[in-house]
Amino acid sequence: MPRNVVPMIHVPDVRSTVAWYETLGFTVEGTNEDDGEMNWARLTFGRGELMFAAGGHPSTAERREMDVYIEVDEVEALYQRLKERAELVAEINDTFYGMREFIIRDLNRFWITFGQPVATG
Numbered sequence: 001m002p003r004n005v006v007p008m009i010h011v012p013d014v015r016s017t018v019a020w021y022e023t024l025g026f027t028v029e030g031t032n033e034d035d036g037e038m039n040w041a042r043l044t045f046g047r048g049e050l051m052f053a054a055g056g057h058p059s060t061a062e063r064r065e066m067d068v069y070i071e072v073d074e075v076e077a078l079y080q081r082l083k084e085r086a087e088l089v090a091e092i093n094d095t096f097y098g099m100r101e102f103i104i105r106d107l108n109r110f111w112i113t114f115g116q117p118v119a120t121g
Helices: 014-024 075-082
Strands: 008-011 027-034 037-045 048-054 067-071 087-094 099-105 111-117
Touching: 014 027, 014 037, 014 048, 075 087, 075 099, 075 111
Parallel strands: 008 048, 067 111
Antiparallel strands: 027 037, 037 048, 087 099, 099 111
């Protein structure tokens, strides 16, 4: 029985990508280097995990091949903290599927959506 699914994203510069994600609050759990070049890293954010590996290519596309969706507890506070620190793709809003969310773009132009279920009641 599967235990977990962890996306691995190929990026042009693993070290720079790790440093950028650390500014968002991700924690580095493991890395690998060959000849001083970081070629793999595993990061966590709460219970979520991401891995980055070397070999990705730069892109000027509006949207990359995958997005990262992160469910959080305090989306408003996170939005206030990140809206000036990262390229904003979508302002905070309520979606038709019951989430309050916003989207930023990382240094590799991947979209990261942070969402929280809209309180009902």
